[in-house]
Amino acid sequence: MREFAYQRAARVHDALLAVAGDRNARYLGGGTNLVDLMKCGVERPTRLVDVRRLPLDGVHVAPGGGLVIGATTTNSDAAAHPEVRRRFPALSQALLAGASGQLRNMATVGGNLLQRTRCGYFADLSRPCNKRLPGSGCAAIAGVHHNHAVLGHSAHCVATHPSDMAVALAAFDAVVRYQSLDGGGEIPLSRFYLPVGDRPDLETALPPGALITAVALPGVPGSLRSRYRKVRERASYAFATVSVAAALDVRDGVVRDVRIAMGGVASRPWRAGSAEAVLRGARPTPDRLRACAEEALSGAEPLPDNGYKVLLAKNLIAAVLGELAAAEEVG
Amino acid sequence: MTDHTRSGISLRVNDVSHRLSVDNRRTLLDALREDLGLTGPKKGCDHGQCGACTVLCDGRRVVSCLTLAVAADGAAVTTVEGLAAGGELRPLQEAFVRLDGFQCGFCTPGQLCSAVGVLAEHEAGWPSAVTADDDPERTPELDEAEVRERMSGNLCRCGAYPSIVRAVLEAAARQGGAA
Numbered sequence: 001m002r003e004f005a006y007q008r009a010a011r012v013h014d015a016l017l018a019v020a021g022d023r024n025a026r027y028l029g030g031g032t033n034l035v036d037l038m039k040c041g042v043e044r045p046t047r048l049v050d051v052r053r054l055p056l057d058g059v060h061v062a063p064g065g066g067l068v069i070g071a072t073t074t075n076s077d078a079a080a081h082p083e084v085r086r087r088f089p090a091l092s093q094a095l096l097a098g099a100s101g102q103l104r105n106m107a108t109v110g111g112n113l114l115q116r117t118r119c120g121y122f123a124d125l126s127r128p129c130n131k132r133l134p135g136s137g138c139a140a141i142a143g144v145h146h147n148h149a150v151l152g153h154s155a156h157c158v159a160t161h162p163s164d165m166a167v168a169l170a171a172f173d174a175v176v177r178y179q180s181l182d183g184g185g186e187i188p189l190s191r192f193y194l195p196v197g198d199r200p201d202l203e204t205a206l207p208p209g210a211l212i213t214a215v216a217l218p219g220v221p222g223s224l225r226s227r228y229r230k231v232r233e234r235a236s237y238a239f240a241t242v243s244v245a246a247a248l249d250v251r252d253g254v255v256r257d258v259r260i261a262m263g264g265v266a267s268r269p270w271r272a273g274s275a276e277a278v279l280r281g282a283r284p285t286p287d288r289l290r291a292c293a294e295e296a297l298s299g300a301e302p303l304p305d306n307g308y309k310v311l312l313a314k315n316l317i318a319a320v321l322g323e324l325a326a327a328e329e330v331g
Numbered sequence: 332m333t334d335h336t337r338s339g340i341s342l343r344v345n346d347v348s349h350r351l352s353v354d355n356r357r358t359l360l361d362a363l364r365e366d367l368g369l370t371g372p373k374k375g376c377d378h379g380q381c382g383a384c385t386v387l388c389d390g391r392r393v394v395s396c397l398t399l400a401v402a403a404d405g406a407a408v409t410t411v412e413g414l415a416a417g418g419e420l421r422p423l424q425e426a427f428v429r430l431d432g433f434q435c436g437f438c439t440p441g442q443l444c445s446a447v448g449v450l451a452e453h454e455a456g457w458p459s460a461v462t463a464d465d466d467p468e469r470t471p472e473l474d475e476a477e478v479r480e481r482m483s484g485n486l487c488r489c490g491a492y493p494s495i496v497r498a499v500l501e502a503a504a505r506q507g508g509a510a
């Protein structure tokens with residue numbers, strides 16, 4: 001690991017100035033991803049600006065049924081918060097499906113959004129990787145890629161985004177709030193992660209040096225009845241092969257609103273807009289749910305060794321929507 | 332603004348205060364083991380993947396291999412060495428011994444610190460991934476599935492899981508946490 005300076009920021013402005021003054025500075029949240037990548041030599045910051053003491057933690061109730069979750073709130077505090085559990089169960093479930101109890105106690109909401117891919121070649125300096133070293137190639141395409149993307153990938157990178165939390169946030173149309181020395185701003189999650197294209201190293205629309213301050217969730221019809229389900233290679237403490245966050249609002253037997261987002265299938269949380277359209281205004285019959293799931297994966301282009309994800313994702317969507325529809329009937 | 336790559340930090344470890352000068356690269360795990368001679372926390376993977384290095388930091392369980400010592404400045408840390416106050420094993424430790432909660436013992440310091448965290452988290456009403464989220468106000472009952480899920484961040488190469496789960500459940504019952 002390269003030597004680095006460390007400082008604890010007490011005010012947002014101090015943090016912004018410290019990072020602006022050093023091209024190789026990084027914000028430090030829980031460190032669960034950054035410190036790991038520094039050990040691997042993938043990240044080589046010259047300065048860490050610790051943001052955990054900034055007054056940016058906590059969950060606040062917003063008008064209209066929404067919530068604002070501060071960027072330094074730990075993943076465990078966000079998951080256990082009664083209003084998160086009540087208003088956005090799928091978000092609490094997604095957070096709890098991630099990592100381990102220890103890691104969730106450390107990890108922050110801001111850091112979770114910006115965690116890097118778990119593609120093994122990305123962390124292996126001896127192998128080509130366009131995301132780590134632009135132009136060097138992609139070792140995964142002809143290598144081990146059974147857990148890589150089936151949607152939205154490019155010839156330059158086929159990695160997936162590892163966050164569970166971000167999948168639920170995508171389903172709920174969350175907005176990422178940030179501060180920079182040029183002022184503050186908001187980026188809808190749907191535009192936060194950039195399409196892969198030919199620059200997989202450029203991952204988000206966050207301006208350079210900007211500090212994420214919060215994630216805002218608008219009130220969403222049906223969010224109270226939402227669910228996150230994750231399939232992985234062991235029962236717990238593993239990244240998703242495929243996951244689904246879904247919310248369903250049914251009135252008089254007709255779907256008023258539906259949200260579907262998938263994890264483990266693309267370089268970003270994948271909102272299935274055209275599949276939602278199949279269900280909106282219709283009765284959630286098993287055939288309709290199946291048609292919706294088919295539509296969600298209609299654009300899939302699996303790699304040689306990850307075709308299983310397509311069927312898995314379809315089945316998962318149909319199953320989760322089926323459960324939500326059944327719960328609507330009962331309740 | 333400091334440009335130093337070392338920092339003076341203070342840590343309160345198992346109720347003893349220490350002043351240390353650490354390279355900013357030093358992890359809390361290495362500071363505990365190398366600088367303070369507390370070799371209870373183990374280095375299994377050094378990447379957050381096994382839980383052997385688990386300690387309590389300001390009362391919360393964390394992996395010390397991904398915690399920078401400098402970022403823990405001012406924290407109160409409890410390692411396995413600090414769990415038996417006054418040399419008296421606490422019920423959790425006693426249950427591990429009596430129910431064979433280990434074989435080689437390498438993962439045990441992390442398992443114990445993690446279990447202390449699990450019991451506190453449960454007492455605070457925190458849910459887990461296997462908690463049915465039908466009533467956010469209700470504290471989930473600790474059963475085998477809950478303990479397995481909550482303890483999943485601690486791997487045991489010897490596969491002592493069934494007895495670890497039994498020991499945690501028994502300690503929870505004794506603390507009144509299982510009901």
Ligand SMILES: Cc1cc2nc3c(=O)[nH]c(=O)nc-3n(C[C@H](O)[C@H](O)[C@H](O)COP(=O)(O)OP(=O)(O)OC[C@H]3O[C@@H](n4cnc5c(N)ncnc54)[C@H](O)[C@@H]3O)c2cc1C
Pocket residue numbers: 026027028029030031032033034035036051071072075097098099100103106107108109110111112113114115162163164165210211212213237238239240378379380
């Ligand atoms: C063994 C293991 C298993 C895991 N399993 C899962 C899993 O199943 N699901 C899952 O979703 N995740 C999983 N994770 C990943 C974990 O959730 C992330 O590492 C964590 O959420 C990152 O948060 P952090 O605060 O620790 O970020 P850090 O490591 O501190 O930072 C990550 C990045 O975000 C930047 N950053 C941090 N805060 C801010 C801010 N406020 N503004 C701007 N930039 C910021 C940092 O500069 C850095 O680039 C796992 C991690 C490990 C080690």
Ligand code: SF4
Pocket residue numbers: 117119120121122128129130131132137138139140141148156157158159200
């Ligand atoms: S898939 Fe992306 S992250 Fe993985 S090796 Fe290829 S370029 Fe790198």
Ligand code: FES
Pocket residue numbers: 373374375376377378379380381382383384385394395396397
């Ligand atoms: S040594 Fe820290 S988790 Fe393995």
Ligand code: FES
Pocket residue numbers: 432433434435436437438439486487488489490491
């Ligand atoms: S007792 Fe040997 S690793 Fe757990």
